[in-house]
Amino acid sequence: MHVLHTFANNTTVPYLTWFTDRALREGSPRYTFILLHAERPRMMDEMQGKGFAVEWIRYDDRTRKRDMLLALPRLWWLLMKHRPDIVHCNLFDDSLPGLIAARLAGIKRRIITRQDTGFHWLHARRWMALDRWNNRMASHIIAISGENERFIIEREGAPASKVTLVHNGIPPENFTRQDPTMVAHFRERFHLRPEHLVIGNVARYVAWKGHRHVIEAVAAIIAEHPNVRLLLCGKGAGRPAMERLASDLGISANVVFIDRIEPGDMPSFYGLLDIYVHGATLEPFGLVYAEAMMNRIPVVSTPTGAALDAITDEQNGIIVQEASGAALADGIRRLLRLDRRAIGDAGARTAMRMFHFDRMWEGTIGLYRKAMQEP
Numbered sequence: 001m002h003v004l005h006t007f008a009n010n011t012t013v014p015y016l017t018w019f020t021d022r023a024l025r026e027g028s029p030r031y032t033f034i035l036l037h038a039e040r041p042r043m044m045d046e047m048q049g050k051g052f053a054v055e056w057i058r059y060d061d062r063t064r065k066r067d068m069l070l071a072l073p074r075l076w077w078l079l080m081k082h083r084p085d086i087v088h089c090n091l092f093d094d095s096l097p098g099l100i101a102a103r104l105a106g107i108k109r110r111i112i113t114r115q116d117t118g119f120h121w122l123h124a125r126r127w128m129a130l131d132r133w134n135n136r137m138a139s140h141i142i143a144i145s146g147e148n149e150r151f152i153i154e155r156e157g158a159p160a161s162k163v164t165l166v167h168n169g170i171p172p173e174n175f176t177r178q179d180p181t182m183v184a185h186f187r188e189r190f191h192l193r194p195e196h197l198v199i200g201n202v203a204r205y206v207a208w209k210g211h212r213h214v215i216e217a218v219a220a221i222i223a224e225h226p227n228v229r230l231l232l233c234g235k236g237a238g239r240p241a242m243e244r245l246a247s248d249l250g251i252s253a254n255v256v257f258i259d260r261i262e263p264g265d266m267p268s269f270y271g272l273l274d275i276y277v278h279g280a281t282l283e284p285f286g287l288v289y290a291e292a293m294m295n296r297i298p299v300v301s302t303p304t305g306a307a308l309d310a311i312t313d314e315q316n317g318i319i320v321q322e323a324s325g326a327a328l329a330d331g332i333r334r335l336l337r338l339d340r341r342a343i344g345d346a347g348a349r350t351a352m353r354m355f356h357f358d359r360m361w362e363g364t365i366g367l368y369r370k371a372m373q374e375p
Contacts, residue, residue, distance in 0.1 A: 001029040001368060004084035006075070008036035008093035009061050012043045014263075018171055018357055019364075020050055029368065032082050036071060036094050053082065061093055068097045075101035085109060086368055089138075092116055096130055099137035109371040113142040113166075117151050118282035122208055132156050140371055142166050142364070144285040146309045151282070164367050167306065168285045169360030172352060175267055175291050182268035190256050192272060196229045199332070200273040200297075202266075202288045203280070205236025210279025210302060215242060216325025217277065219249040221332050231272065233258040270295035275335060280304050281323045293317070293351035296344040300331040310354050314338060316346035 007013055016033075023029055031052045035041045036059035044054045055078050059067045075097055079087065086109040087102040089095035095112050102110045112134055120127040135141060135158040143149035143165050152158045192198060199218055203209040211232065218230045232242070232255065239257065246255045261269045270276075276292035276299045283305030290306060292299055293316075300318040301307035311317035318335050320327040335343065 001086070001372060002032065002082075002084045003029045003086045003088055003368060004032040004034065004079070004082055006034045006036070006087065006089045006094035006098040008059060008091050010091075011037060011039070011041040012046075015168070015170075015357075015360070016043065017046065019361065020047060020052060022361055024050060029086075029365075032084060034075060034078055034094075034098070036067075059093070064093065068093070072097040072101055076104050079105040079107060083107075086111060086371060088113070089134075090115055092119075092131070092134070095134050095138075099134055103137055108139060109374075110138050111140045111142060111367065111371065112138040113144065114148060114152055115144065115284055117143075117148050117156075117284045118208075121151075121155065122282060128156065132158075135162070138162065140164060140367060142367065144168050145283075145305050147282070147304055148284050164363070166360060166363035166367065167309070167355055168287060168290070169355050169357040170287060170290055170294070171357045172294050176294050178267045178271040178295070179265075182265055183271040186265075186268060186272055190229070190231060190258075190272070192229060195227050197225055197227055197275070198229050198231065198273050199275045199277055200231045200233070200270070200292075201277055201279075202233045202261075202269075202291075203278070204234050205238035205242060207238065208281050208283075209234075210281060210323055211238065211242045212245060213279030213302070213323055213325045213328055214277050215245050215249065215251070215255070217279070217328035217332060218254070219246075219251050220325065220329035222251055222254055224333075225336075228254055230255045231258060231269075232256065233261055233269065235259055266291065267295060270297055273297045274340065275300060275332060277328060277332065278302065278307065279323055279325075279328055283307075290351050290355035293344075293347040294355070296341075296348045298335055298340050298343040299347060300328060300335055302328070306355065310350050311347070314343075316343060316350045318343075 033054045036057050038060040047054045057071050057074050088111045089098040090113050141163045149165050153160050201214050222228045246252050276297045278301045286305040302323040311319045313319045318331040320331040
C-alpha cells in the first residue's frame with residue numbers, strides 16, 4: 001500500500017515521524033511526501049533518511065492564491081510520477097490543490113484530515129465554500145473530534161457516510177517522561193513556591209484559543225486565592241494584548257508569559273501544574289488536552305475539541321458550558337472543591353484509552369484498508 005501525504009506550511013510534523021517509524025517497523029505502508037513550504041522543510045532529510053521519497057514545492061502562504069495555482073500543475077505531475085494508491089491531504093493549503101490534482105491524476109482514494117475545521121467559519125466565511133469543495137473532492141474525510149465531525153456534517157454539508165472519526169493521538173512515552181531536575185529548574189525559573197496554586201495554559205496567541213477567558217477566570221480566582229500563579233506558554237501576535245489585559249486586571253504579578261518550552265521538556269512543564277485551563281472556541285482537537293491529562297493534571301475546559309469528547313464533568317475533569325472567563329472561573333472553583341488527584345488520575349486513564357497513538361494509527365490504517373477494498 002502506497003500512501004502519498006501532502007502537507008503545507010510546516011517544516012516538521014511530529015505525527016508523521018511517529019507514523020513513518022511505525023511503518024518501518026511493520027513494513028507498511030510505503031510513504032511518499034509532497035511538502036509545500038517557502039523554504040526547504042527540515043523533515044525532508046528525516047524522511048529521506050528513512051528511505052521515503054520526498055518532493056518539495058516552493059509555496060508561500062502570504063501569496064496563497066497565486067502559489068496554489070502555481071502548485072497545482074506541479075502536484076499533478078508529481079502524482080503522475082509516483083502513482084500512489086492513496087493521496088492523504090492534511091491542511092487547507094495543501095488540500096485544495098492536492099485534491100484537485102489527485103482527481104485529475106485519476107487517483108480514486110483521496111483522503112483529507114480536517115485539522116483546521118472551523119477556522120474559516122470564525123474568520124473568513126466566504127472561504128467555507130472551498131472547505132465544502134474539498135469535502136466533495138475527497139473520497140473519505142477524517143474528523144479528529146466529535147465536534148469536528150458534527151461541524152463537517154451539519155455546517156459544511158458533507159455526507160456522513162464519507163466521514164470517519166479518528167482522534168489524534170500521541171505516544172505516551174514521549175509526553176509523560178518528567179525530569180525532576182528540569183521540574184526543579186522550572187520552579188526556580190518561574191519563581192514558584194510550594195504554597196502557590198499553579199494554573200497553566202499552552203496555546204498560540206490567536207483569538208479563538210481563548211487566552212482572554214483564561215486570564216479573566218484567573219483574575220476572579222485570585223480575588224479568592226491570592227497565591228495563584230498562571231503560566232501562559234505560547235507565541236503569537238496577540239500576546240501584547242493579553243499582557244495589557246493582565247495589567248488592566250491588576251494580576252501582572254501573578255502571570256508568567258513564557259515564549260517557549262522545548263518539546264522534550266513539556267512533560268516537566270506539566271509537572272509544575274496543579275490545574276490546566278483551556279478557553280478555546282471550536283478547537284478541532286487540541287493535543288494539549290491529551291498531554292495534560294496523560295500527565296495526570298486535572299483539566300478545566302470550554303466545551304470543545306478533544307476535551308468535549310473525553311471529559312465527563314466532575315469525574316475526570318471539568319467541562320464548562322461556554323467560552324467565558326466567568327464560566328471557567330466557576331469551573332476552577334468546582335474543581336477546587338473536589339479531589340484533584342483523583343480527577344487527574346481518572347483523566348490520565350481516559351487519555352491513555354482515547355488518545356494513545358496506537359488508536360490513531362489503527363484508525364488511520366483501518367480507513368486506508370477500507371478504501372483499498374472499495375471499487
